[in-house]
Amino acid sequence: MYSNKRVLLIAGGGTLGTYVSEELLRLGAFVEVICPEEKTSDHERLTFHQSLVTEALLTDLFSKNHYDGIIDFIHYTEVESYDKVYPLLISHTDHLIFLSSYRVYANEQHPITEDAPRLADVLDDREFFAKEDYALPKAKCEDYLRQEHAGEPWTIVRPVISFSNKRLDLLLYSGKDVLKYAKRNEEMLLPSFVKDYSAGVDWAGNSGKLIAHLLFKKDAIGEAFTVYSGHGLTWGEVAEQYSRLTGVKIRWCSEEEYVSNQSSRIANNPWMWKYDRRFDRDVDCSKILRVTGLSKQDFAPVEEGIKRELEKIKALGQF
Numbered sequence: 092m093y094s095n096k097r098v099l100l101i102a103g104g105g106t107l108g109t110y111v112s113e114e115l116l117r118l119g120a121f122v123e124v125i126c127p128e129e130k131t132s133d134h135e136r137l138t139f140h141q142s143l144v145t146e147a148l149l150t151d152l153f154s155k156n157h158y159d160g161i162i163d164f165i166h167y168t169e170v171e172s173y174d175k176v177y178p179l180l181i182s183h184t185d186h187l188i189f190l191s192s193y194r195v196y197a198n199e200q201h202p203i204t205e206d207a208p209r210l211a212d213v214l215d216d217r218e219f220f221a222k223e224d225y226a227l228p229k230a231k232c233e234d235y236l237r238q239e240h241a242g243e244p245w246t247i248v249r250p251v252i253s254f255s256n257k258r259l260d261l262l263l264y265s266g267k268d269v270l271k272y273a274k275r276n277e278e279m280l281l282p283s284f285v286k287d288y289s290a291g292v293d294w295a296g297n298s299g300k301l302i303a304h305l306l307f308k309k310d311a312i313g314e315a316f317t318v319y320s321g322h323g324l325t326w327g328e329v330a331e332q333y334s335r336l337t338g339v340k341i342r343w344c345s346e347e348e349y350v351s352n353q354s355s356r357i358a359n360n361p362w363m364w365k366y367d368r369r370f371d372r373d374v375d376c377s378k379i380l381r382v383t384g385l386s387k388q389d390f391a392p393v394e395e396g397i398k399r400e401l402e403k404i405k406a407l408g409q410f
Contacts, residue, residue: 098160098161098306099152100122100126101125101162102126102164103125103126103162104125104139105164108124108164109299110255110299112124113299120159122137123140125140125142126142127141140152158183159307160184160187163188170228185307186312187244188305188306191248191249194226196208196210197209201373202375203317203374203375205249222362233247244312246311246312250318251293251317253293253295254292254397255295256403259333259397263357267410270339270409273410274410279341280342280348281342281344282343286327288372291367291370292329294390300320301316308382314378317374317376318379319379321380322391323393329393337410350364
C-alpha cells in the first residue's frame, strides 16, 4: 500500500513511534527515525539516526531525500519553537503529522468528538494559563496550524493514553508502578468515583496503527483526529485486568484518601489530575475509522494489549 513511500519519524524512538514504524514497514514504506536512543535495525527499509533533533541534522537529511510523510513526535512547550521548525518540515514533505494529545479536551461533551470544546477555549483558570506546559502548548500549536497555515498538508493527531511495556498507566500511576506494587504485595489505591469512568486508554499498537494509516489520506489534510480504536475500558475494568494478570491488589477509596496518598504525584503534575484523569473520557472514534478505512475489528482489545505488553516485560526478566 505504501510501496516506495519514504517516511521520517522525528523523535520517533519511543512507545508510539515504535508501533507507527512497525505498521509503516508492514505497509511497505521506507522508514527513517531520528531518536537519541541507541537503536539498530536489521530491516532493510528501517534506518535510525541516533541524534537529538537539530536544524543542521534536518537540513542534511532533506538535502538527500524528499519525504512523502513526516510524523513529528516532539512536544513543543512554546508555539514559537514550533514556528521556527514548521516551515522547514512542511517544505520537504507531502504530508506532515503533528502530535497533539486528547488532553486538550475539556469535560463538556460526552462522548468526545474532534469538535468538542478544548480546555484552552473554555477554561477560566489563570494559573492553568500561566503554568500548564502540556495540553495548553499542544492547543496553541494546533491554533498556529489552523490560523497561520490553513490549506497546507498537515494533520493533527490527539492520541489517548497509549500504554506499552514501557508504561502501564493506571490513573496517575505510570511507568511500571503496577509491577512494583505487585512485587511488594502493596495495595494500589484508586478513587471509587472514577471506577465507571471511561479511561481514555488504548494499546500503543492500536494507536500506532491508526496514525500510520492517516498518512497520505486526502480527507486527513487540515483535520484533527482523536487517536482511539474504540476498544475502551473503564478505570475499574483496567484495574481488574492488571489485578488479574499481575496479582496487584487494588483498593477503591474516597477521593480525599486518594489525593492524600498521591499528593506528591499531584503536586508534580496538578493539571493531569485536575483537568484530565478526573474526567470521563468516553471518545467517539468514528471520524478516524472512517478516514483510515479501518474498523474496530482491525484492532486488538485493550485486554489483549495489556497481556501482550506484560508478556514482553516477562520475556525481558523484568517481572
